[in-house]
Amino acid sequence: EPEVTQTPSHQVTQMGQEVILRCVPISNHLYFYWYRQILGQKVEFLVSFYNNEISEKSEIFDDQFSVERPDGSNFTLKIRSTKLEDSAMYFCASSRKVATNEKLFFGSGTQLSVL
Amino acid sequence: RKEVEQDPGPFNVPEGATVAFNCTYSNSASQSFFWYRQDCRKEPKLLMSVYSSGNEDGRFTAQLNRASQYISLLIRDSKLSDSATYLCVVNVVPALIFGKGTTLSVSS
Numbered sequence: 001e002p003e004v005t006q007t008p009s010h011q012v013t014q015m016g017q018e019v020i021l022r023c024v025p026i027s028n029h030l031y032f033y034w035y036r037q038i039l040g041q042k043v044e045f046l047v048s049f050y051n052n053e054i055s056e057k058s059e060i061f062d063d064q065f066s067v068e069r070p071d072g073s074n075f076t077l078k079i080r081s082t083k084l085e086d087s088a089m090y091f092c093a094s095s096r097k098v099a100t101n102e103k104l105f106f107g108s109g110t111q112l113s114v115l
Numbered sequence: 116r117k118e119v120e121q122d123p124g125p126f127n128v129p130e131g132a133t134v135a136f137n138c139t140y141s142n143s144a145s146q147s148f149f150w151y152r153q154d155c156r157k158e159p160k161l162l163m164s165v166y167s168s169g170n171e172d173g174r175f176t177a178q179l180n181r182a183s184q185y186i187s188l189l190i191r192d193s194k195l196s197d198s199a200t201y202l203c204v205v206n207v208v209p210a211l212i213f214g215k216g217t218t219l220s221v222s223s
Contacts, residue, residue: 031209043159043202045210056209091158098209100147106158 002026004107006092012113013082021077021110023092032075033093033104034067036060043091049075050098082114118142119214121203127220132193136217138186138203145205145212148179150188153200153216162188162201193221 005024013019025032034046047057049067066078075094079086092107119140128134140148148165163170165177165186176189186203200216 033209035211042215043153043211043213045212048209050209058210089156100206100208101164103161104211106160108158109156111156 002105004092004094004105006090006107006110008110009108010111010113012115015084015114016081019079019082019112021079021090021092021112023075023077023107024073025075025092025094026105027073029094029096029105031055031095031098032067032069033095034077035091035093035106036088037091037109038085038088046077048098055098079112082112084114087112087114119203119205119212121214121217123215123217125218125220127222128193130193130195130221130223132221133189133191134193134219135190136188136201136203136219138188138214140184140186140203140205140212142205142207142212143184145184145207147206148186149204149206149211150175150177150186151202151204151213153202155200159202159204159213190219193219195221195223197221 007022032049037043047061048055064080089109091109093104095102121138150162151159152162153159165179167179169178174191178187198221200218202216203214
């Protein structure tokens with residue numbers, strides 16, 4: 001089965017630093033997403049991205065967050081000035097289309113630790 | 116955004132047991148429904164979609180009641196490998212809304 005790949009698997013950073021989390025979606029997929037999961041909490045939607053623009057974002061996705069598809073294969077999540085509460089597992093996902101029963105493929109996640 | 120509620124468990128059952136999980140959702144705009152499985156510190160993986168007519172995949176049976184906004188998952192003949200957290204998920208396109216999950220531990 002095709003895979004979404006995420007790098008790095010673990011990222012440790014100091015509070016206030018910028019981090020970029022990277023994802024390579026499945027090659028023929030057109031819709032891309034970021035989700036996060038704080039330890040012991042539920043998986044939360046951050047943002048969806050289609051046709052080089054954000055299609056929807058949650059209230060979590062504030063001005064500190066941005067997404068980009070810089071080169072047609074990578075999909076990145078940037079956190080401009082990290083806070084302690086940004087510590088979480090960040091999952092990238094992709095799908096061929098956005099439809100009610102379309103399957104999302106999740107990457108294995110990047111564990112972000114902000115110290 | 117409206118919530119998805121699940122009993123967190125844990126459910127501790129012996130091998131071979133039948134176990135049922137329930138879930139309620141509050142957003143009537145929810146368009147499709149799923150059960151995902153998540154192993155510790157791993158990504159969620161789709162277990163099955165859930166339809167109003169009910170659907171079965173081997174030992175797993177899922178049911179949706181739209182009027183009550185209620186979703187269920189039944190696992191028959193539990194295996195050790197079924198130990199995981201089961202996530203109830205509703206699709207309010209384009210976002211998936213996850214429940215916090217119900218933890219299942221199957222012991223020999």
